[in-house]
Amino acid sequence: VIAPGGGARTAPAMPASLVEVFRALAGSMILLHYVEHIWFTPRLIGAGGIWSPLAPSSPALFTTWAIAMRGQGPVGLRAFFVLGAMLAMLVALGVASRVCSALLFVVSIVTCRALSPAVTLDDSFAALVPFWLTLFPRGSTRALFAKGAWRTAATTRVAGRAVAAAVVFFLLLFIELAQTESAAVRLAFFIAAAWLVAPVGRWRALAVAPLFFGLWHLTRLETMSMAFRITVFGCALLLVGTVAWPARGVRASVAPFDGRDLVAFATVGCLGLGVVASLVGVRVLAQSTDSLLSNIGLDSSIASGRTAAAEPISLAFAADGEAGLLYAAADSNSPRLNILLNLLTESTPASEPVRKRVLRGFVVAYCRADRYRGVFQPDRSLLLRRGSDERLLAHFRCGRRGEAPEFAGVPARATRQGSEARG
Amino acid sequence: MPAQFVQAVAHVSLLLSLRVLPFAVYAALTTAAWSRRLFVVAAYAVLPLTASCLGRAHLVASIAVGAAYYAVVCLGANRLRGFLARGLLTRGATFGVLFCLFLLLPGLVVPGAAMAAFLIVGWELTLRTYSYCVETSRRGAVVPPLREGLFFLLVNPTLTYTARGFARPVSGLVGYLRFVAGAVVLFANAALFKPFVAYVHESVVGSGLRTWASAMVLLFVYGLAQFLVLYASHSGLASIQIGLMRGAGWVVPECYIYPFLAKSPIDFWRRWNIYVRVWLEAYVFLPIARRLGRKIRYPAGAWGAALATLVVSGMIHDGYVLAGSQILSVVGTQFFVGIGVLLFAWGAAGLVGQTIRTRLPERAHRRFDVAVAVLSHVGMAAAIVSATLAWRPWP
Numbered sequence: 001v002i003a004p005g006g007g008a009r010t011a012p013a014m015p016a017s018l019v020e021v022f023r024a025l026a027g028s029m030i031l032l033h034y035v036e037h038i039w040f041t042p043r044l045i046g047a048g049g050i051w052s053p054l055a056p057s058s059p060a061l062f063t064t065w066a067i068a069m070r071g072q073g074p075v076g077l078r079a080f081f082v083l084g085a086m087l088a089m090l091v092a093l094g095v096a097s098r099v100c101s102a103l104l105f106v107v108s109i110v111t112c113r114a115l116s117p118a119v120t121l122d123d124s125f126a127a128l129v130p131f132w133l134t135l136f137p138r139g140s141t142r143a144l145f146a147k148g149a150w151r152t153a154a155t156t157r158v159a160g161r162a163v164a165a166a167v168v169f170f171l172l173l174f175i176e177l178a179q180t181e182s183a184a185v186r187l188a189f190f191i192a193a194a195w196l197v198a199p200v201g202r203w204r205a206l207a208v209a210p211l212f213f214g215l216w217h218l219t220r221l222e223t224m225s226m227a228f229r230i231t232v233f234g235c236a237l238l239l240v241g242t243v244a245w246p247a248r249g250v251r252a253s254v255a256p257f258d259g260r261d262l263v264a265f266a267t268v269g270c271l272g273l274g275v276v277a278s279l280v281g282v283r284v285l286a287q288s289t290d291s292l293l294s295n296i297g298l299d300s301s302i303a304s305g306r307t308a309a310a311e312p313i314s315l316a317f318a319a320d321g322e323a324g325l326l327y328a329a330a331d332s333n334s335p336r337l338n339i340l341l342n343l344l345t346e347s348t349p350a351s352e353p354v355r356k357r358v359l360r361g362f363v364v365a366y367c368r369a370d371r372y373r374g375v376f377q378p379d380r381s382l383l384l385r386r387g388s389d390e391r392l393l394a395h396f397r398c399g400r401r402g403e404a405p406e407f408a409g410v411p412a413r414a415t416r417q418g419s420e421a422r423g
Numbered sequence: 424m425p426a427q428f429v430q431a432v433a434h435v436s437l438l439l440s441l442r443v444l445p446f447a448v449y450a451a452l453t454t455a456a457w458s459r460r461l462f463v464v465a466a467y468a469v470l471p472l473t474a475s476c477l478g479r480a481h482l483v484a485s486i487a488v489g490a491a492y493y494a495v496v497c498l499g500a501n502r503l504r505g506f507l508a509r510g511l512l513t514r515g516a517t518f519g520v521l522f523c524l525f526l527l528l529p530g531l532v533v534p535g536a537a538m539a540a541f542l543i544v545g546w547e548l549t550l551r552t553y554s555y556c557v558e559t560s561r562r563g564a565v566v567p568p569l570r571e572g573l574f575f576l577l578v579n580p581t582l583t584y585t586a587r588g589f590a591r592p593v594s595g596l597v598g599y600l601r602f603v604a605g606a607v608v609l610f611a612n613a614a615l616f617k618p619f620v621a622y623v624h625e626s627v628v629g630s631g632l633r634t635w636a637s638a639m640v641l642l643f644v645y646g647l648a649q650f651l652v653l654y655a656s657h658s659g660l661a662s663i664q665i666g667l668m669r670g671a672g673w674v675v676p677e678c679y680i681y682p683f684l685a686k687s688p689i690d691f692w693r694r695w696n697i698y699v700r701v702w703l704e705a706y707v708f709l710p711i712a713r714r715l716g717r718k719i720r721y722p723a724g725a726w727g728a729a730l731a732t733l734v735v736s737g738m739i740h741d742g743y744v745l746a747g748s749q750i751l752s753v754v755g756t757q758f759f760v761g762i763g764v765l766l767f768a769w770g771a772a773g774l775v776g777q778t779i780r781t782r783l784p785e786r787a788h789r790r791f792d793v794a795v796a797v798l799s800h801v802g803m804a805a806a807i808v809s810a811t812l813a814w815r816p817w818p
Binding site: 061062256257258259261262263266269270273284285287288289291292295296297 | 506510511512513515516518519520523527530531532534745749750751752753
């Protein structure tokens with residue numbers, strides 16, 4: 001029997017089986033994600049990686065840990081990723097799911113920060129999903145396979161406030177992610193989100209229609225990697241679960257509003273506030289919500305793009321002959337841009353997975369960042385569609401090894417000594 | 424007029440603009456005679472005007488907006504209490520809601536200025552309103568009228584509803600004298616003590632620390648001076664609030680009882696910031712100790728509850744930083760865990776001392792007691808200085 005998350009007085013709110021399926025799917029997805037990390041990420045970060053473990057970063061808690069992690073050798077890093085994979089497996093199995101999710105959240109955030117110059121949506125969602133799983137009702141995957149489980153699947157319910165908040169949170173993120181898409185896609189997500197929170201009872205199921213329209217468009221993007229797809233699938237699954245909610249179901253729940261519900265709603269509120277503030281142009285509020293979400297680990301790569309339009313860009317390049325890769329001394333202002341430009345603009349001998357990963361990171365950075373407008377003027381569709389890697393590289397390739405590229409008049413300062421001196 | 428003096432005046436007038444505002448509003452609302460009302464308003468207006476003239480106008484405006492916002496939020500305290508009483512909210516969620524309303528939201532909307540101007544009051548309001556909601560939502564508890572509730576929330580400086588003091592018709596003169604004394608301490612702190620700390624720091628940096636002994640002596644002097652600054656700022660503020668409460672006809676408990684006379688870290692904990700300690704005891708220590716007491720034997724349960732209380736205290740401080748500057752830090756938690764380790768080490772040393780004393784011959788007890796007294800005084804001074812340096816590290 002799946003334990004209700006809101007105590008003994010929990011009112012029926014959400015089919016427990018759907019929550020369990022989502023947890024199992026998400027855990028499996030993150031497990032695969034960490035297996036992928038074990039293979040090639042130590043070549044990207046760490047003492048023998050392509051960027052400096054001494055790269056200056058903010059003094060935030062998780063960043064400090066990430067800097068310590070970058071100083072590790074391949075063995076230490078692999079052990080760290082194995083830990084992440086084990087935690088993900090425990091989450092998928094539903095063993096001590098809340099504790100494991102919380103630990104996995106910390107592991108994923110540290111990984112995200114360590115990878116920060118080339119973090120992808122996979123990494124971001126690998127951190128976001130455990131955060132929400134920590135707030136979800138407790139349960140065990142074994143319950144799905146227990147005797148007679150399928151007969152009671154539709155009737156066993158758990159408190160659904162955190163689940164509802166998670167769905168709204170991901171829909172808000174999708175709205176942000178669809179910034180580069182057509183207005184129809186953004187409208188689809190908006191309608192889905194509005195329909196979800198509206199008191200329309202069983203008609204709420206109709207929210208699935210605009211949601212799938214939007215998702216269908218987003219799945220065509222290069223950045224829609226495995227983690228994102230499964231999260232989207234889980235989101236849809238949970239949305240389907242809301243069909244059985246009574247009208248005004250969330251508010252009608254008898255279960256007391258507890259601390260986890262509050263964290264869930266505060267997180268959604270903060271993201272919503274930031275989205276609205278950025279839409280209406282209240283920069284101070286957008287920046288502070290962005291900074292808050294980013295500092296608590298939710299989530300720098302996704303949230304940080306909507307502000308900082310005035311961030312100065314200074315490029316620093318250097319060649320790392322030993323590793324055979326371009327070495328970028330990360331600038332505190334725009335480390336991601338520096339490193340990605342280095343890796344993209346040169347005929348680097350990096351292996352294909354590394355190059356592809358960096359490319360994706362760049363696409364995310366580019367898509368999120370209004371700050372780079374006026375600096376880069378390529379066709380956005382060129383960046384976002386599948387099979388565009390080579391065209392993208394051709395677009396940006398402009399120099400020989402060790403030479404700084406020039407983009408629309410951005411001054412390129414670039415010696416290794418210079419960057420180190422500034423670092 | 425030296426710039427240092429001007430800075431001190433600006434600092435104190437800004438601080439008093441924030442802290443005296445609730446008392447001024449209360450006095451203006453409760454005084455019958457219009458002439459007195461005008462006098463109160465005019466007397467109060469001197470403070471923000473002074474701060475504004477000395478370049479703090481934007482912070483004065485922030486204080487005004489923040490105070491108005493807090494007053495509006497406090498009007499909803501009884502509604503929140505009702506939710507808690509009906510079981511629609513848990514206590515944790517209540518605290519979270521208050522944290523969001525009093526700290527997180529203002530910190531997000533006015534980043535930077537909120538922390539500089541009024542967020543410290545939001546921190547106190549969070550604790551105070553939580554206490555109010557919990558105590559008045561208990562079964563059989565009497566719900567005070569809105570006016571009394573608002574007086575506790577917005578004017579009374581204590582943080583625990585059950586230890587909020589009592590009304591007593593006393594002469595306000597003593598209270599106002601104490602208010603003046605507190606203001607003088609605050610001013611002296613800003614004009615003399617803080618520059619002295621800066622001077623010590625500068626002289627150390629200028630001369631360099633050549634020997635280990637000189638480094639230790641200067642570090643000790645610096646730590647002691649920092650402690651004095653910290654204590655003077657807290658104590659002066661407490662005197663102002665307690666004095667004004669007496670002027671309003673209320674007797675409230677003391678907030679600081681000469682903490683520099685403490686004989687042990689636990690004694691210091693009992694003397695330092697009593698309002699916060701009482702709050703932590705009532706809403707963190709006792710519930711955890713009761714819960715642990717059912718599962719773990721004494722004294723492990725009590726020590727666990729004490730450590731949990733210190734961790735929560737650190738988290739509250741870190742939460743304030745998170746709300747004010749949107750930076751997730753664990754400096755406060757680390758500090759209070761360190762204090763927990765210190766308390767534990769002191770207790771263990773006391774037990775060792777007692778064991779040694781029982782094994783000594785009776786004629787040696789007197790000398791042993793003297794040695795222990797000297798050691799404990801030196802250790803206490805070292806503990807205070809180390810804790811101060813950990814809280815306010817070398818710049």
